[in-house]
Structures are given as structure tokens and as C-alpha cells.
Amino acid sequence: MNFKPITMIPLRVTSLYPPLPTVKPTMAQTRTRTLHSDPSQDSDDLLCSDSNNHDNQQEQPEHEEPSSLPETASSSLPSPRGYLSGEARAERAWAHWTKLGRPKLIVAPMVDNSELPFRMLCRRYGAEAAYTPMLHSRIFTESEKYRNEEFATCKEDRPLFVQFCANDPEILLNAARRVEPYCDYVDINLGCPQRIARRGNYGAFLMDNLPLVKSLVEKLALNLNVPVSCKIRVFPNLQDTIKYAKMLEDAGCSLLAVHGRTRDEKDGKKFRADWNAIKAVKNALRIPVLANGNVRHMEDVQKCLEETGCEGVLSAESLLENPALFAGFRTAEWIVGSEEISKDGNLDQADLLVEYLKLCEKYPVPWRMIRSHVHKLLGEWFRIQPGVRGDLNAQNRLTFEFLYNLVDRLRELGVRIPLYKKDADDAEILADDLAS
Ligand SMILES: Cc1cc2nc3c(=O)[nH]c(=O)nc-3n(C[C@H](O)[C@H](O)[C@H](O)COP(=O)(O)O)c2cc1C
Structure with missing residues (x-):
């Protein structure tokens, strides 16, 4: 089953698909760019990660080509998804997953780290799909500068899952419409555990407001032409996690990535991901489910798939040290x-x-x-x-x-x-x- 193509009027789309330079660029001198010059931006809003190890250098290579995203499509487009039965929605979710080749080895979303060149490197070494870093839906809709600096893709960069954090369905839809022609899923970040997410009321802190989560998923599922996926953390109590996952599926989520750590288990080195909880979610749902946490080499991949029964795995921290992990290399x-x-x-x-x-x-x-x-x-x-x-x-x-x-x-x-x-x-x- 195919998702109906959307009619877009692309503006300067070519900049999203940078041509191969015919002449090798000269070694670039750099200049400083501030990402925060847009008054609507709260500088803190721009960061959300499981790692504190980020520098905040805001320079940009001088040879950067200007890029911009297309105008959004009309929000009155008919929904191709409508109110389908659960079974029909699951069937549709599987058809899409199959059309993408059922990727198993997936680059996890990483702020400042799963950007286009890194995704392309991982793809060269076995990654079969990749998430963008989390993008802030409100800033994405408001600031062209933010869009140009934080989102880039190219035609080889598929399957691609574009991730947003959000707490307003209308704003999320607006942001999602801008990227849907360039991706295979629009993903909602429901797992960011950082203080900044608490302050901004998004990521894992939406676990305290499930009706809002439901409305975010429904909004995208009913109005987008690409399917919606979600990435969650587990609750301390397994039954809560299963109820949560089922709610997401019922709301129209077509693919669920489960990070097997709770919101309080921020340190991935200290806390092992709970693959049993992931397995329980997998068994409770009809849509494809992905496992995340503790995938450090290919033996982990194999064990994780066997133990959880999931369709694929996401790896984050280990890929940063070893982008060739999915090609069987280990540190x-x-x-x-x-x-x-x-x-x-x-x-x-x-x-x-x-x-x-x-x-x-x-x-x-x-x-x-x-x-x-x-x-x-x-x-x-x-x-x-x-x-x-x-x-x-x-x-x-x-x-x-x-x-x-x-x-x-x-x-x-x-x-x-x-x-x-x-x-x-x-x-x-x-x-x-x-x-x-
Ligand atoms: C540098 C860094 C940035 C991250 N940024 C995001 C993000 O933008 N969105 C998200 O959902 N998770 C983010 N995460 C969490 C990872 O996607 C993943 O869920 C977590 O690291 C567990 O996977 P791992 O055990 O393979 O590291 C980030 C993790 C790291 C290390």
C-alpha cells in the first residue's frame, strides 16, 4: 500500500540535494556564525541530548551553500489515512516498512551528531536507515536560519526519519509538512530526559501528559502523507509502558522505537537497557517495533533482535566512536x-x-x-x-x-x-x- 504523493511547490530544492562539487573546494577558512540571532530562539531550546559532551562552537564552514526548504503544502490536503481500523492501520504500517526494505541497522537520533555527513558515513558502513538529530518544531517553523543550519539531506540519504520535539500539535504539523517530501517517517521525540526538555515540556516529560502525546500523534497521523513514528523511553512499571505503547499505536503511530531505559536512567554507561521491557512492547503491538540501548557491536545486534523479536535496532553512543559498527568492526x-x-x-x-x-x-x-x-x-x-x-x-x-x-x-x-x-x-x- 503506498502513501499518496503530496503536491509540493519546491523552492530552491536543489540546495537540499547539493551537487557533487566539480572542483575540490579549497581548504576553508572559517567564520563565526551565531545560531541564536533570531530573537524568537531561546538558546537553550536548541539543545537536547543524552550527552553533556558537546561543545557549542557556532562556526560554519565558509563554503556552505545556501539552502532552504520548500514552502509547506496546503494544510487542507485530504488525509490519505483517515480513520482506519487498527488492523488496517497495522497493515499499512507493515506495507510501508516492507517498502523501505525492512531496515534492521539504524542510526539513532543524536543532537549535533546524526547530521547528514555522519549519516552518510554510517550508511557506507552498513547502516540501513537513519534518524536526523532532534529538531525543535517551533523554532523550525519560525526560523529559516535554523532550518537551513539544522536540516539537510540528499537523495542517497534514505530511508530517513526526521525527528521533532513538540508540545503543540498544530506547530508540529506545520514543521512536519516542511520535511515530509524528504523523509520516510516523521518521528516524535518522546524520550529526551534532559533538564532542557523538562523546562521546554517535551521529550520524556510528555510521559506526564499522555493526552497531549496522543493529540500530537493523531494530528500527524491524520494529516501527513508520510507515516508517523515515535521514540519512547520505558516507564519504571512494565504495564504502564505497554499501555503507553498501545495508546501510541491506537493514535496512529506506524513505527515505535523503544529505548529500554527510564527517564531517570540518563547515563547509558551506568544503566543497562531493559531488553525484556522492549520485548514485552513488541509482543503487545501490531506495528513494527525497534529496540534501542546497549547495541555496541554486531553480536549485540544479533542478541538484541533474538531476545526482543524487534524488527531492527538503533545504536547511538557506540556509533559515534565507531561508525563502522554495522559493518562488523569493533573497538x-x-x-x-x-x-x-x-x-x-x-x-x-x-x-x-x-x-x-x-x-x-x-x-x-x-x-x-x-x-x-x-x-x-x-x-x-x-x-x-x-x-x-x-x-x-x-x-x-x-x-x-x-x-x-x-x-x-x-x-x-x-x-x-x-x-x-x-x-x-x-x-x-x-x-x-x-x-x-
Ligand atoms: C550525543 C547524543 C545525542 C542524542 N540526541 C538524541 C536526540 O536528538 N533524540 C533522541 O530521541 N535521542 C537522542 N539521544 C539518545 C539516543 O538516540 C539513544 O536513545 C540513547 O543514546 C541510547 O542508545 P545507545 O545505548 O545506543 O547509546 C542522543 C544520544 C547521544 C549520545
Whole structure:
């Protein structure tokens, strides 16, 4: 079953699909851009993440091409979804999921970190779908600058789930309409546990106001042409979680990602995700369900799919350190005890950083995102050569030239930490297992 195409009048759509540069861009000098110049923006509103490890550099590569989103479609479009029975809606949800190729290996939404070049890097290394970072629905509708800086995609960037935080159905719909031609789901963030989300009354704090959550989902489900998905955290009590998930399904959610930690379990390193709770949700619902939490290498993927019965997994934190995770590579931390059956994968995080930087030259993003990825990818390398990290931190304005040189310097200093392949992660065996 296909979702009815929407009639759009795109404005400068080409900027969303940046052409391959015919000439390699010159090494960019940088300039500072403030993201907060729009008076309607509360600077705090712009951040929501499970990690406190973000720098706030607001520069942007100079060669950034102006981009803008199309005008929104008329809000009086007939709904293709209407009031269908639960069974018909589930059937429709599955048809869409199947049309997308039933992706199993998915890049989780990450503020400042699951941006276009990073998504493209992960896709090169096995990711089958990806979420954007959370976008703030109100600011997205109000500020063209915010839209241009925070949302970019290209035609290879599919399947794509665009995530918003929201607490007003009308505003959410307005924001969603702007992105629906470029994505496969519009996702509602119901899991952000940060203080900023409490203050802004969105994310996991909407768990205290389920009628509002219901109205957000219904609004999108009844009015959008792409399906709506939700990403939730679990309640401390399993029955509450199941009731919540069923409510979302009844409201029109077509795909549910369940992060198996509660709102209070913010630290992913400290609290294990509860895969049993995810399994219970999966068993209670008719729509496709995705599992999130504690997916650190391909063996975890396999175990998680087996234990939860879910359609796919989302990985976040581990992908930041190792964007090649879904291609079967693992960091040294995950071969401890099985060194004899692990081998150097002939790929390392510096190689991946160089690939990422090249993607950033092609698809420009704010420098604060690039800086964040450099720290996450080379964290272990900097532990061996802290002076290099010091030089990076001292650099207020980054350039690609500086970053490529930084990688060369680490290599000249003899630092190399390989990514490993374990026999059990053999891509073909896993592909067979995962397909079955
Ligand atoms: C840097 C960072 C940013 C995140 N931003 C978002 C976000 O924008 N939206 C969201 O739903 N979850 C966000 N999360 C949470 C992740 O999507 C994921 O639910 C969580 O990290 C658990 O997965 P993991 O165990 O694989 O890390 C973020 C996590 C990290 C580490």
C-alpha cells in the first residue's frame, strides 16, 4: 500500500540535494556564525541530548551553500489515512516498512551528531536507515536560519526519519509538512530526559501528559502523507509502558522505537537497557517495533533482535566512536577476552574521520558538529597523545586543513588503534542470520 504523493511547490530544492562539487573546494577558512540571532530562539531550546559532551562552537564552514526548504503544502490536503481500523492501520504500517526494505541497522537520533555527513558515513558502513538529530518544531517553523543550519539531506540519504520535539500539535504539523517530501517517517521525540526538555515540556516529560502525546500523534497521523513514528523511553512499571505503547499505536503511530531505559536512567554507561521491557512492547503491538540501548557491536545486534523479536535496532553512543559498527568492526574494548579470534580490520578511527571530513566538505555542517565528532572518534588516540587534543581545543576556528594535518600528526607520532573484526562478526554469516 503506498502513501499518496503530496503536491509540493519546491523552492530552491536543489540546495537540499547539493551537487557533487566539480572542483575540490579549497581548504576553508572559517567564520563565526551565531545560531541564536533570531530573537524568537531561546538558546537553550536548541539543545537536547543524552550527552553533556558537546561543545557549542557556532562556526560554519565558509563554503556552505545556501539552502532552504520548500514552502509547506496546503494544510487542507485530504488525509490519505483517515480513520482506519487498527488492523488496517497495522497493515499499512507493515506495507510501508516492507517498502523501505525492512531496515534492521539504524542510526539513532543524536543532537549535533546524526547530521547528514555522519549519516552518510554510517550508511557506507552498513547502516540501513537513519534518524536526523532532534529538531525543535517551533523554532523550525519560525526560523529559516535554523532550518537551513539544522536540516539537510540528499537523495542517497534514505530511508530517513526526521525527528521533532513538540508540545503543540498544530506547530508540529506545520514543521512536519516542511520535511515530509524528504523523509520516510516523521518521528516524535518522546524520550529526551534532559533538564532542557523538562523546562521546554517535551521529550520524556510528555510521559506526564499522555493526552497531549496522543493529540500530537493523531494530528500527524491524520494529516501527513508520510507515516508517523515515535521514540519512547520505558516507564519504571512494565504495564504502564505497554499501555503507553498501545495508546501510541491506537493514535496512529506506524513505527515505535523503544529505548529500554527510564527517564531517570540518563547515563547509558551506568544503566543497562531493559531488553525484556522492549520485548514485552513488541509482543503487545501490531506495528513494527525497534529496540534501542546497549547495541555496541554486531553480536549485540544479533542478541538484541533474538531476545526482543524487534524488527531492527538503533545504536547511538557506540556509533559515534565507531561508525563502522554495522559493518562488523569493533573497538578494542569489545575484543577483550577474545583477542585470539579477532583480527586487525585494516580500518581505524582516523581513516573514518578523514572519510567523514570529506563528506563534510561535500555536505557542509556547523563546525561544532565536526568538532564533536573529532573528539568522539579520536578520544582514545588523544589519550595517547594529549598534546594533540590540547592543540585542537586551543583552535577556536577549525579548518579542514587543520583537521587533516591533525590526523597526519597523530600518524607521524606513531599512534594507531585499529578497529577489529571478530570471526563471529563475519559480515556474510551475520547477513544470513539477520535475514532469517
Ligand atoms: C550525543 C547524543 C545525542 C542524542 N540526541 C538524541 C536526540 O536528538 N533524540 C533522541 O530521541 N535521542 C537522542 N539521544 C539518545 C539516543 O538516540 C539513544 O536513545 C540513547 O543514546 C541510547 O542508545 P545507545 O545505548 O545506543 O547509546 C542522543 C544520544 C547521544 C549520545
